[in-house]
Amino acid sequence: xxxxxxxxxxxxxxxxxxxxxxxxxxxxxxxxxxxxxxxxxxxxxxxxxxxxxxxxxxxxxxxxxxxxxxxxxx
Amino acid sequence: xxxxxxxxxxxxxxxxxxxxxxxxxxxxxxxxxxxxxxxxxxxxxxxxxxxxxxxxxxxxxxxxxxxxxxxxxx
DNA sequence: TTGTAGACTAACGTCGACA
DNA sequence: CTGTCGACGTTAGTCTACA
Numbered sequence: 001x002x003x004x005x006x007x008x009x010x011x012x013x014x015x016x017x018x019x020x021x022x023x024x025x026x027x028x029x030x031x032x033x034x035x036x037x038x039x040x041x042x043x044x045x046x047x048x049x050x051x052x053x054x055x056x057x058x059x060x061x062x063x064x065x066x067x068x069x070x071x072x073x074x
Numbered sequence: 075x076x077x078x079x080x081x082x083x084x085x086x087x088x089x090x091x092x093x094x095x096x097x098x099x100x101x102x103x104x105x106x107x108x109x110x111x112x113x114x115x116x117x118x119x120x121x122x123x124x125x126x127x128x129x130x131x132x133x134x135x136x137x138x139x140x141x142x143x144x145x146x147x148x
Numbered sequence: 149t150t151g152t153a154g155a156c157t158a159a160c161g162t163c164g165a166c167a
Numbered sequence: 168c169t170g171t172c173g174a175c176g177t178t179a180g181t182c183t184a185c186a
Contacts (some may be wrong), residue, residue, distance in 0.1 A: 002124055012122075021150085022149075022150065023149075028135060034150095036150055038152085041152095044180080045123055045180065046122050047121050047122075047159085047179065048081055048122075049077055052077055062144060063141040066137040066140045067137035093168060108161090108171080109161055109162075112161090112170085115171095118161080119160085121178085126158085141183095147152070151186090152184100155181100155183095156180100158178100158179080158180080161176090162174100162175080162180075163173105163178100165171100166172085167170090167171090167172105
């Protein structure tokens with residue numbers, strides 16, 4: 001499993017745990033909804049700042065997201 | 075302090091702790107040396123995969139790097 | 149509500165060179 | 168050994184639109 005795929009799955013899981021739509025997550029993270037979709041599908045990878053934006057919108061620390069990615073990918 | 079600046083400082087600190095040159099880090103992470111320099115100076119931000127590559131070259135987990143960035147930036 | 153497409157701008161990352 | 172420059176190809180991220 002690729003890192004981008006793992007990241008997408010982690011974000012999707014965390015988003016659904018919080019009962020957020022992609023649209024709401026996009027709004028709260030100041031990102032485009034279509035891009036959130038591409039991320040969750042593992043078709044794009046984020047930059048550092050994007051990771052921090054998404055983490056903030058999910059009310060989780062960026063390192064927790066990355067840790068989850070490591071566990072899913074490793 | 076910006077996130078990119080914090081990332082650069084963290085990488086530089088970890089690199090020096092391991093007594094590596096930018097050139098060695100670049101080689102081990104399969105990145106260009108000039109780009110490592112730009113990262114450490116906070117003039118560029120990495121993508122997710124680049125973070126993982128650098129972490130591997132530093133023999134540290136990506137989430138540990140991000141955690142250090144959070145602490146330096148927060 | 150989500151996936152995807154196309155067109156677009158800005159930025160990543162490479163490479164060679166020089167102080 | 169490191170910072171920076173310019174040129175370059177690739178990709179992040181936006182926006183509109185449609186199934």
